[in-house]
Amino acid sequence: MLRLLNIEFHKLKNNRASRVLSIIYFGLLASIALIAAIKFDIGPIKFHLAQEGIFNFPYIWHFNTFIAALLKFFLLLVIVSMMANEYSYKTLKQNLIDGLSKKEFILSKFYTTIAFSAISTIFVLIVSLILGLIYSDFTEISIIFSGLEYLFGYFIKLVGFFSMGLFFGILIKRSAFAVAGVIVYFFVEFFSYWYFVDKFSQAFADSIYQFLPFKSMWNLIHEPFTRLNAVKSFAKQIGEQVATDYSVKLFDVSIVLIWTAIFIYLSYYLLKKRDL
Numbered sequence: 001m002l003r004l005l006n007i008e009f010h011k012l013k014n015n016r017a018s019r020v021l022s023i024i025y026f027g028l029l030a031s032i033a034l035i036a037a038i039k040f041d042i043g044p045i046k047f048h049l050a051q052e053g054i055f056n057f058p059y060i061w062h063f064n065t066f067i068a069a070l071l072k073f074f075l076l077l078v079i080v081s082m083m084a085n086e087y088s089y090k091t092l093k094q095n096l097i098d099g100l101s102k103k104e105f106i107l108s109k110f111y112t113t114i115a116f117s118a119i120s121t122i123f124v125l126i127v128s129l130i131l132g133l134i135y136s137d138f139t140e141i142s143i144i145f146s147g148l149e150y151l152f153g154y155f156i157k158l159v160g161f162f163s164m165g166l167f168f169g170i171l172i173k174r175s176a177f178a179v180a181g182v183i184v185y186f187f188v189e190f191f192s193y194w195y196f197v198d199k200f201s202q203a204f205a206d207s208i209y210q211f212l213p214f215k216s217m218w219n220l221i222h223e224p225f226t227r228l229n230a231v232k233s234f235a236k237q238i239g240e241q242v243a244t245d246y247s248v249k250l251f252d253v254s255i256v257l258i259w260t261a262i263f264i265y266l267s268y269y270l271l272k273k274r275d276l
Contacts, residue, residue: 004108005115007095015085018078025074029123032067033131055135058147062224062246064128065154068120069221072158075116076165080178083109083169106268109166117158121151153220153248160217160256163263170267189214216255222246 013019054063086092095105133139165182172178189212196205209215227246 001107001111004104005111007100007108009112009115011082011085011091015081017081021074021078021081025071025078026120026123028071028074029068029120030127032064032127053137055131057132057136057138057144059224059227060128060132060136061147061150062221062227064124064131065150066221066224068124069154069157072161075120075158076162076182077175077179079113079116079162079165080169080182081175082112083166084173084175084178087173102271103268106264106271109267110163110264113162113166114159117155117162120158121155124154125151149248150221153253156253156256157217157220160213160260160263163260163267164213167263167267167270170270186214210252211255213259216252216259219252220248220256 053059086095092105096102100108129144132144136144138144165178168178168181169175172181189209193205193209193215196208206215210219224246
């Protein structure tokens with residue numbers, strides 16, 4: 001495993017575009033801290049976002065992983081270009097000539113997606129800890145570490161998403177078209193979901209789409225905003241109900257892991273059957 005990872009990181013180290021995209025991605029993750037600086041002071045309206053409890057433990061784990069997951073498309077570009085470059089620079093054929101099997105080649109890519117997901121998760125963990133220790137009203141050890149399930153959900157979401165990107169990279173071979181393929185599929189799933197909601201009901205649409213890739217990944221970490229007291233109070237005033245179960249469910253984790261296995265298997269199948 002370490003040998004395969006070394007091969008992949010050596011390739012990435014020499015790829016300027018991948019380095020730039022990775023720096024941008026982790027820079028954006030770090031910029032979550034800038035949310036704390038958002039203030040509104042317009043006459044009688046005074047609002048400081050950090051004082052609304054978004055950086056309180058354990059809520060911060062939910063909020064930060066949700067926001068960080070929205071930025072994952074930047075690393076998708078790295079994953080897809082990592083695969084597309086193998087065809088463009090003929091390194092895939094060279095790796096196979098040098099004795100790497102097709103199974104090892106796919107595993108090296110999969111291990112890289114896991115490594116990127118793990119590094120991103122650890123980065124979010126560190127940023128969240130720092131922000132929480134600065135702004136949280138609750139700093140007891142038991143409270144600080146009571147919401148780490150969201151980090152696990154975030155990690156699984158990234159692994160599943162990057163595995164999908166790896167599959168599209170092998171399927172289409174060109175990074176720009178592969179990313180476009182992922183985006184097109186996202187919109188197909190998104191708009192068809194709302195068609196089912198409009199035609200039947202949201203409960204019916206959810207019962208079907210919870211098994212599809214993007215919806216199952218979305219279900220891992222539900223939106224955190226309706227957990228805020230200000231939002232709950234407003235919803236109560238207008239007679240609306242908000243969700244009460246925001247936990248990371250094993251059922252949703254299982255669906256994403258199954259899709260991850262499917263994408264990796266299909267990637268290997270394509271590579272095995274394709275004439276290089």
